[in-house]
Amino acid sequence: MDNFPDDQARVTRRLQRDVAQAQGSAARRPPLLEASAGWIFTDRATPPTPATGKTHIYSQGGRLWASSTAGAVPLLLPDFPQADYVPNPGSFIVSSAPGSYNPGWGQDLRDAVANLHSTVTAALNAFKASGQMDSF
Structure with a gap:
């Protein structure tokens, strides 16, 4: 049995017409992505x-x-959650311990530790508020 009972020239013309139509319609359809400078979906x-x-x-x-x-x-x-900004605690200006008791030096040390405590507490609260750390 002949798989192509039709005239071969007619079959070829139909195939050429179908290919030309497909090529023509493909040129009019907008692309789904572009890849010349990275892919754009x-x-x-x-x-x-x-x-x-x-x-x-x-x-x-x-x-x-x-x-x-x-x-x-x-x-x-x-995106990962972002915690609020916590300012730098600044520099600690505490001189070496004096040879004898000095209330001024003790106050400077206390202020430096309190400043550091405030900064660490602010950082912990920012992490907790943004969901990056569980409360404890």
């Missing part, structure tokens, strides 16, 4: 689940996603 709806063993990578809401039979998961981790 166009956001789209979640695609149908691909066949087993295949993964579909796409962009949605400005984030990259991967879809497979295991489900859809984001490819990039979310």
